Amino acid sequence: MLQTQNSSQQFDLLCACVAVSPAPQSIARITDRTGRGVNWKDLLRLAEQHGVLPLVARNLNAHADELPSEIRQQLHFADEENIRRNLWFANELRRIADYLDEKHLPAVPYKGPALAQSIYGDLALRSFNDLDFLIFPGDFERAKLALSELGYRPAEDLSPAVERFWLRKGYERAFDSDAGKNLVELQWAVLPYFYAVDLGIDDLLARSRRTSVGGLEVACLSPEDSLIVLCLHAAKHLWTRLIWICDIAETLRTQTIDYPLLISRAQSLGIVRIIGISFWLAEHLLKANVSPPAQKMTAADLQIPVLGQQFAARLAECATYDLDSSDYFRLIVRLRERRPDRWRYRWRLIWTPGAGDLKAVQFPEPLFPLYRAVRLVRLSRKLFRM
Numbered sequence: 001m002l003q004t005q006n007s008s009q010q011f012d013l014l015c016a017c018v019a020v021s022p023a024p025q026s027i028a029r030i031t032d033r034t035g036r037g038v039n040w041k042d043l044l045r046l047a048e049q050h051g052v053l054p055l056v057a058r059n060l061n062a063h064a065d066e067l068p069s070e071i072r073q074q075l076h077f078a079d080e081e082n083i084r085r086n087l088w089f090a091n092e093l094r095r096i097a098d099y100l101d102e103k104h105l106p107a108v109p110y111k112g113p114a115l116a117q118s119i120y121g122d123l124a125l126r127s128f129n130d131l132d133f134l135i136f137p138g139d140f141e142r143a144k145l146a147l148s149e150l151g152y153r154p155a156e157d158l159s160p161a162v163e164r165f166w167l168r169k170g171y172e173r174a175f176d177s178d179a180g181k182n183l184v185e186l187q188w189a190v191l192p193y194f195y196a197v198d199l200g201i202d203d204l205l206a207r208s209r210r211t212s213v214g215g216l217e218v219a220c221l222s223p224e225d226s227l228i229v230l231c232l233h234a235a236k237h238l239w240t241r242l243i244w245i246c247d248i249a250e251t252l253r254t255q256t257i258d259y260p261l262l263i264s265r266a267q268s269l270g271i272v273r274i275i276g277i278s279f280w281l282a283e284h285l286l287k288a289n290v291s292p293p294a295q296k297m298t299a300a301d302l303q304i305p306v307l308g309q310q311f312a313a314r315l316a317e318c319a320t321y322d323l324d325s326s327d328y329f330r331l332i333v334r335l336r337e338r339r340p341d342r343w344r345y346r347w348r349l350i351w352t353p354g355a356g357d358l359k360a361v362q363f364p365e366p367l368f369p370l371y372r373a374v375r376l377v378r379l380s381r382k383l384f385r386m
Contacts, residue, residue, distance in 0.1 A: 007316070009033065010042055011046070012033065013030065013038065014047060015285050016030050017047075017052070018056065018242060018243075019250075019286060020055070020120055020125060023287055040071045043056075046318070050243055051241050052246060054078075054126060055125055055246065056075075057076075060075065083123070085127070089128060090123055092183070092184075093216075096131065099149070106135065106136060106219070107133040107135050107143065108204065108208045109132065109133050109218055109219070109220070110133075110220065110229065111132050113131075114218060116128070117212070119254045126247075130182055130183050130185055133186055134187050134205065135186055135187070135188055135201075136202070137201070140167055147184060152175040152177045152183070153175060155173075155176050161365040161368070162358055164365075169192075170192065171191060172188070172189075173186050190233075194349045194352040196344040199232070204221060208221055208222065209221075224261050224262045225265075227252075227257060228265060228266065228275070231274055231278040232274065235274045235277070237321075238314075239277070239278070239281055239311045239315060240314065240315060240320055245281050245286060245315075248281075248282045249282040252288050252290065252291075257291070259291055259294055262275075263297050270340075273301055273304060273336065275294075275297070275298075276297060276301055277304055277308050277311065280298055280308035284308065303337075332345065333345060333346065350379065351372050351376070352375065356378065357375045360378060361374050
């Protein structure tokens with residue numbers, strides 16, 4: 001019982017430390033908690049696990065009077081390492097974005113340096129490990145060639161036939177360079193096809209704007225689209241890391257959101273519940289200011305607080321999900337408020353081959369429809385073992 005209480009207090013302190021501009025009550029929580037025997041190593045481990053160490057470092061240094069000197073030093077070293085890594089990624093973003101512009105290849109960077117600069121206002125306040133670019137699927141081959149000319153190569157070798165198939169049913173390809181693995185991702189969809197959220201990449205790119213990253217003007221998603229994409233990404237992982245909720249909370253704080261437009265798009269996509277749970281977690285865990293229109297939207301669905309409490313409890317316990325488990329699939333179904341969307345998800349999940357199915361058996365391209373049978377057999381075996 002004592003261990004559970006201590007874990008709850010650690011998580012409460014962590015939540016108080018993850019805002020760019022903490023509210024007075026959060027600052028009071030930091031001051032109060034840090035004067036009562038914090039296990040600093042556990043707190044920093046928790047912060048790193050949740051991807052929020054830069055924010056925690058900034059707020060502990062600013063508001064925790066009794067912070068031990070060795071912990072301050074550890075935070076200083078972590079900060080320096082994060083800044084060096086982020087500056088490298090920012091330089092790579094400029095280099096790649098410039099080159100894609102020269103090739104007349106529309107590409108919108110999101111997450112990474114663009115997100116850090118636009119909503120956190122400082123590259124040093126968010127950690128990231130890759131660069132993500134949204135592109136038109138028809139531009140993939142040209143973008144792949146452009147990356148190769150910059151020293152990047154696909155993280156995995158695929159035959160031309162499999163790559164064509166993946167462009168239809170997948171959503172991203174990772175690229176390595178001599179500097180490391182999986183440093184760049186080209187994405188032609190926000191989620192895999194089987195999630196049944198048909199958010200058109202054409203619309204996202206058409207509505208994109210411009211923002212400044214390190215003095216370079218680059219494309220960025222509109223505030224409403226960015227918020228939707230962040231909520232979908234967090235939902236795909238069932239909100240298991242605090243950084244994804246921080247991104248949503250800081251977007252609500254810093255961006256001018258057209259809420260009627262946001263709600264209209266969420267309704268058309270059938271993701272009102274996903275947006276609502278994201279807002280509920282941002283409000284209840286991080287004290288984010290959720291606008292009255294958004295609150296009205298979330299209040300209309302009684303499942304939102306029920307699921308929000310469930311995800312918040314698992315988040316506090318650092319519990320993860322097996323993304324191939326029946327429990328995960330059932331929860332994803334519960335996230336959709338419309339019955340047709342739930343059935344579309346189930347149907348696509350059963351019949352849409354994934355990367356593992358393509359590796360399990362090799363068919364010539366004319367026989368690719370047989371991968372549906374492979375998918376069904378492998379999925380049945382997996383679920384039967386559970």
